[in-house]
Structures are given as C-alpha cells and as structure tokens.
Amino acid sequence: MEVEETRLPGIGLRHDLVTASGRRIGVVSQSTGARHVVLYDEVDPDAAAATVELTAEEADAVAELLGAPRITERLSRLREQVSGLATEGVPILPGSPYVGATLGDTALRTRTGASVVAVLRAGEAIASPRPDFRFQAGDRLIVVGTADGVARVRDLLRSP
Amino acid sequence: MSDAARLLVELGAVVLGLGVLGRFAGRVGLSPVPLYLLAGLAFGTGGLVPLDAPEEFIEAGADVGVVLLLLVLGLEYTAGELVTNLRRQAPVGVLDLLLNGLPGAAFALLLGWGPTAAVAMFGVTAISSSGIVSKVLTDLGRLGNRETPAVLGVLVLEDLAMAGYLPVLTALVAASGGASAAASIAVALGVLALVLVVALRHGHVLDRAIGTGSDEVLLLSVLGLALLVAGGAEAVHVSAAVGAFLLGIALSGELVERLRPLLGPLRDLFAAVFFVFAGLSIDPNDLPAVLLPALGLAAVGVLTKVATGWVAGRRAGVGPAGRLRAGAALVPRGEFSLIIAGLVGGAVVPEFGATVAAYVLVLAVFGPLAPRLADPLARRLAVRAAERTAQQRAAP
Structure with a gap:
C-alpha cells in the first residue's frame, strides 16, 4: 500500500491511496483546518465521485474510530521491524502510587529514555497521551524504548 | 439633501444592490463578478442610473480593492511553494502564457492598436482568474480530483x-520614449527581484515584528503596511498590485492563519467595489461596437485554455477525462484582466477598456459553466479509456 502526497498550492495537501479492492480514496487537508474525505469514481479514477467535508473535530472523531484499535497491532509489527527497539505493556496496579498521577508527573522519558506511546484502558487504546493525562488503576501503558529503558520503566512503576 | 447624506444614500444603495446581486448569483450558480461589473456599467456615465456623488469615493475603494485582492492571494502562497512550482511546472507555464497571450497580442496588432496595447492584451487573455477558478473547483467538490494540482x-x-509582467506594462504605459521605457522596466524588475529575495530570506523577521498584539492591532498594521508597500511600488512603476502580492508572499506561518479571517471580509467588500468601478469607468454605449470582436477573442480564449489544461493534465499523468476537466476549469478570466485594463486606462485606444470589459463579461459568465458543460464529454472519454485498459488487460 502506498499513500501518495500531493501539494495543492494555496489550498493545502491531498493524500490518496488505492485500496486492495481497487478503489481510490483520499483526504484533502485545507490549511484552514477543514478536511474533505474523497471517494473516487470507479470508471474515472481521476474524478471525485463523492466528497464529504469534515470539521477539525469531526475529522478527529473519524480518525479515532479508524485508527485506535490498530495501534497495538502496528506496535507489534514495529517491534519486529526495528532491532534494538523494545515494546512492553506495563500495568498500573491498584494501590500503585502512580494512580491519579499525570504522565508529566512521572517524568518517565527524562528518567528512562523510554516513551509512553499509548495507554490501553477498558479495552480501548488512547494514542499519544499528553503530559496532563491522568493514570487510573488498571491502565496498561505501551512503552517503547531501548530494552534497558523499558525495563527501568517497569521497575519504576512497580516500586513506590 | 446635504452632500454627506447623498453620499451615504447612494453608497448604501450601491452596496445593498451588490448584496442582492451576490445572493442571486449564488442561487443560480454564477460567479458574482460579471454581475458586479454590469452593476458598474449601469451606474456609470451613459448608464441606466448614473450616480454622481460617490465616484471618487468608489475609485479610492477600487484601489484598496486591488491591494486587498492581491495581498490575500499572496498570503495563500509561500515563497518556497512558488519556487518549487516554478521548477516543476515551468514548461507548462510558458506554454500557457504563449498559447493564451499571443492571440490577444495579435488581436490588438490586427486592429492597429499599437505595441503597448498588444502587450496589455497579451496579459488580458493569458491570465485566468484565480479567484473564480478556485471558487468553482471548491463549489463543484473537485478539490480532491487528480487534475486539480495541475x-x-x-x-x-x-x-x-x-508579478513580472505588471511592472513591465506599468513602465511601458508610463514611459513615452523607447529609451526611458527600457530604463523604467529595468528599475521595476530590479526592485521586484530585490523584494522577492528579501521575502524568501527574511520573511520571518517581518512575521515576528508585526505578529504580536491583538487582532485589531494586527489588522491595522498589516493593512497599513500593505497600502504603504503598494503605494511605494506604484511610485517606482512596479504597480501597487505587485507590491501587495509580494507582501502577502513574505508574510507566512501562523500569522496567515490569523490574518485570513481578518482580511477576508474586507477583501470581499473592496473587491466588489473594484469590480463596480471597473464597470463605472466604461460607457455602456461603447459596448455594442466591441461585442463581436470580444466574443471572437473569447471563443479563441476558451480553446487555448482547454489546450493548456490538456497538456498540464497529461504532464501530471491524468487520464483524458481529467485533462479536459483541467482545461475547462481554467477558462474564466476576471480580476487580472480588469486590473490590466485599469492600469492602461485611456493611454492606448479608447475602445480598449470596453473590449476588455466585454471579454471579461463573456468569460466570467461562461467560465464557471464550462466545467459543467464539459462533463458529459469527459464522462465519455473516461468510459472509453476504461474500456481500452480492460481490453489491454484481457489481451494475452
């Protein structure tokens, strides 16, 4: 699969790809923040058969619907592709001192060099948690870093 | 009625009338530009309802309109984007200018209008209306189409x-003798190159200098700066329009995001005034005489733009249907042709202005319809292309 990126001078960017079933779909990102989802015509693959305009908020919602469940899958593939990179799910156990703390409070990246790229909570993945993300008991943090760094995150989160 | 009262009443009637026309244009899917132009024709000398009081006022508004039109256009581009495009698409650009400009120049020479008018007509017929074209592409939902980047x-x-052509034309019109024309062109192009380099290298300094403060402060400083730069450019014969365009290119980044909603409404108002003024300055009684030649020139202009679009589309690797759509999309002419007519004014032959107005009227009305008219043919081309690919795939 290849995603093609095209500049639209004065308007923004267009990304498009051809699906395995042979249909072309694309996204036009305007510099104003508006997004258009484009379905291309079956007979004339150069022409848009349907275009749906999304506000920034709607685009985020659609992205989350399409993207979130695939994050863990993508991570496992990443682990295979890049040698020297370790990924691990580290749980926040009930009673841990980190329950209620924010990601920023833990300063994990500064202390270990490893990054929290996602948090699994109640069967859902929260991608790219921000520094003000607050942990709950039962969260599973997806940590990416060197094997050493990931091990240190595990140790830090388990010991008070 | 006192003078102030008359000015306000007449101005109000004009602007309200434009609002009504704009609404009508939106309802029937036309560009409002030709309607504004017609309104100007009706209000001008020899028109249906000649106005007297606000003409000077409208003239000043029209000048501001040109500055705002080009400033906002420049904002849409970054200097880097322009350079990349120039590198990748230069052959198509040259073809576009020659194919579309030469018929205009030949037209002026055939009618014996002289060399300055020929240079002016070259620009009038060569340059499509960015405003109308991008509006039509958006309205028809074609931003995602694969020929659209072309x-x-x-x-x-x-x-x-x-930006290179207007200074040359301004210098030609301003200069009387051959030697002084060459000198003023050299000065104009020198200034242009200087500004472009400064914009490329040091645009961010400008952003930082005026990017602080409230929206109100930002609006006032950018508008003031734009008028100053435009005035300065006009004084050295680079033309106000080009000055404003270059300032728009120099401004970039976050500042553009803030400026777009601030300048947009202002641009819409003053651009409408500009189109009205373009109509005002023409006596409608001159139109019938030039209508037939203008129609002929417009017909040629449609064909040459379709050819340009076809070539540009093929270079971009688009199928035959997309090539036709690209050509049809490029047909509208508008603000630039009128800016050129305003620059030249009565400096060449008296019928110049009326001819350009008629030309723009025809192509600003027909232009937005062209993509829709071309669609059935494009569809047939697409079906045929699809069948051919299927046959090739079926053949052993």
Missing part, C-alpha cells in the same frame, strides 16, 4: 508571471 499549478505560475 490546474492550481498553472494558476500559481500565472500569478508569479503577473
């Missing part, structure tokens, strides 16, 4: 070419 690329190059 269309936009041609528009970008035309805008860039215009």
